[in-house]
Amino acid sequence: MGGNQEGRVGGKFSYLLAIETRKPLESPAVEAIPPAPPRILIVDDDDSVRDVISVLLTEEGYNCVVASGAEMALDLATEAETPLVISDMKMPGRDGLWLLENLRERHPDTSVIMLTGYGDTESAVDCLRRGAVDYLLKPPKLTDLIRAIERALAKRRIEMARKRYQKKLERKVRDRTAELRTALRDIANTYQNTLLALVAALDAREHETSDHSQRVVSYTSAIATRLGIAGKEMEEIGRGALLHDIGKIGVPDAVLLKPGKLTPDEWLEMRKHPDIGFQMIQNIPFLDTPATIVLSHQERWDGAGYPRNLQKHEIHIGARIFAVADTLDAMTSDRPYRKGTTFANAIQEIKRCSNTQFDPEVVRAFLDIGEEGLVRIKLEMAERKLKPPEVEVQAQEAEAELERLTEEDDMELTPAPTPPPTPPFPGNKVA
Numbered sequence: 001m002g003g004n005q006e007g008r009v010g011g012k013f014s015y016l017l018a019i020e021t022r023k024p025l026e027s028p029a030v031e032a033i034p035p036a037p038p039r040i041l042i043v044d045d046d047d048s049v050r051d052v053i054s055v056l057l058t059e060e061g062y063n064c065v066v067a068s069g070a071e072m073a074l075d076l077a078t079e080a081e082t083p084l085v086i087s088d089m090k091m092p093g094r095d096g097l098w099l100l101e102n103l104r105e106r107h108p109d110t111s112v113i114m115l116t117g118y119g120d121t122e123s124a125v126d127c128l129r130r131g132a133v134d135y136l137l138k139p140p141k142l143t144d145l146i147r148a149i150e151r152a153l154a155k156r157r158i159e160m161a162r163k164r165y166q167k168k169l170e171r172k173v174r175d176r177t178a179e180l181r182t183a184l185r186d187i188a189n190t191y192q193n194t195l196l197a198l199v200a201a202l203d204a205r206e207h208e209t210s211d212h213s214q215r216v217v218s219y220t221s222a223i224a225t226r227l228g229i230a231g232k233e234m235e236e237i238g239r240g241a242l243l244h245d246i247g248k249i250g251v252p253d254a255v256l257l258k259p260g261k262l263t264p265d266e267w268l269e270m271r272k273h274p275d276i277g278f279q280m281i282q283n284i285p286f287l288d289t290p291a292t293i294v295l296s297h298q299e300r301w302d303g304a305g306y307p308r309n310l311q312k313h314e315i316h317i318g319a320r321i322f323a324v325a326d327t328l329d330a331m332t333s334d335r336p337y338r339k340g341t342t343f344a345n346a347i348q349e350i351k352r353c354s355n356t357q358f359d360p361e362v363v364r365a366f367l368d369i370g371e372e373g374l375v376r377i378k379l380e381m382a383e384r385k386l387k388p389p390e391v392e393v394q395a396q397e398a399e400a401e402l403e404r405l406t407e408e409d410d411m412e413l414t415p416a417p418t419p420p421p422t423p424p425f426p427g428n429k430v431a
Helices: 011-020 047-059 070-079 096-106 121-129 142-205 212-226 231-242 246-250 264-270 273-281 285-296 317-332 343-352 360-383 388-407
Strands: 039-043 063-067 084-088 111-116 134-137
Touching: 039 047, 039 070, 047 063, 047 142, 063 070, 070 084, 070 096, 084 096, 084 142, 096 111, 096 121, 111 142, 121 134, 134 142, 142 231, 212 231, 212 317, 212 360, 231 285, 231 317, 246 273, 273 285, 285 317, 317 343, 317 360, 343 360
Parallel strands: 039 063, 039 084, 084 111, 111 134
Antiparallel strands: none
16 A cells, blocks of 8 residues: 555454454444445555455445546446445555545545544544545454444435435425416416506596506606616506506596686695595505605605605605606697697607706606607507406406415415515506
8 A cells, every 4th residue: 555554553464353353243223224235436555455345345245346546436436326435545646535525526425434554633534524424444343344334324325315305395395486476476467457457447537538547657667767767666666657646536526527627626626636545555565665656746846746845856756757757648638628739849848847847867868768759659558558348357357366366275385474476567568
């Protein structure tokens, strides 16, 4: 073994003596060896030591293969599954530590027992630190070697069983997570369809402003995109724009549907709708930010709006964007008492009111869209117009889906309580 003869206590005859004078083995309290004998790779540069260990372990029922060096051992371990390697520490060329590190890297499920002729505590600690399962002095008694092998194989079986269980559990978690995501997506779609049906019903109540909320969502999303807004913030702003007039449910028909101009008292009644809308949806968790937009959608940049006379950045960015989008749609839509103006005129009026009624930064983003882009948004909205029969069908489908989900009780994995999911952007997507 290349300069390691003194560690053998008198050479191979002492080694054989240490093996042959063993005491009878008692049955160890470990797991039974599987019917197919495990493959053990014995690595030592000394032929006699290697052959003696191989013969004796074969008699004990193990399937032994041998290697004279670390590189050869690594090749043999690659050829077939090798649960255990017994390797000498000191060998010419690549030593046992090199083999140990490569086995841990390439074959992490292979256990390694290290043998050495030196009673060096530091070397033992180093072997164990690098991943060896045991460390024995040469020549080992056969009883000690067998017990070390059985401990190593038992530990490996437990570790392999743990890994199989973990993989099975991970697969089950992935499957249940996919089912849960599907269920949450279905619930989110139900929320979306419910909001769309509610807003469509509100727009239908105001015959002269049919589809107003949907158009405002499209204009709002186009402006928000120009401002670099995306993701969850975009979704919340879209829902705020969609629901901005939800409070008009509490406004009497005599005021809401009046064809002419409103009296001062009627204006007082109409100006209550932001507060009414806010009160309606503020306690719905996923509508928390949209509720703020609903409450602030009539505020002005200069502080002359209502209901709280907020100004500048006190107003939520979604409400500031909405104010421009709402004004554009109001000016370009027909009313019973007037015809809608052109987009060119509306754009000029919004530009004129920059820094008074409107946030100048939002107006700049609005102007970047251009007249052609704004007209295209309205035309695309008209092509995708949601007809009342379709709304009714969607509402029925949403109710049926929600009932199916709530009645499902056969899911094995019960998720931890989570806040209601945030539904996707409910408005129409801008090209």
